[in-house]
Amino acid sequence: MVAVEALFGNSVDNGAKSAFHAQIAYFVEPSHDCLVECLPTCKSDKNPPKFPPVKCGTYLTQRYKDTHADLNLYTKHQA
Numbered sequence: 001m002v003a004v005e006a007l008f009g010n011s012v013d014n015g016a017k018s019a020f021h022a023q024i025a026y027f028v029e030p031s032h033d034c035l036v037e038c039l040p041t042c043k044s045d046k047n048p049p050k051f052p053p054v055k056c057g058t059y060l061t062q063r064y065k066d067t068h069a070d071l072n073l074y075t076k077h078q079a
Contacts, residue, residue, distance in 0.1 A: 036059065037054075
């Protein structure tokens with residue numbers, strides 16, 4: 001029952017019966033050609049972007065390579 005309470009958020013006791021609510025994960029993946037960059041309203045001369053613009057495909061490919069160090073082994077031995 002604890003797992004169900006954690007999932008639906010009913011384990012919080014603020015002195016009154018809490019309203020039912022559920023937590024649902026939502027994942028989004030833009031097209032590989034989509035340019036991801038800092039929003040104009042979130043940057044200024046005093047507060048420049050923390051990261052350079054990057055295409056989604058480039059970012060996802062690099063993240064995949066970072067987490068799958070053996071990826072090059074499979075491409076070399078195919079054929």
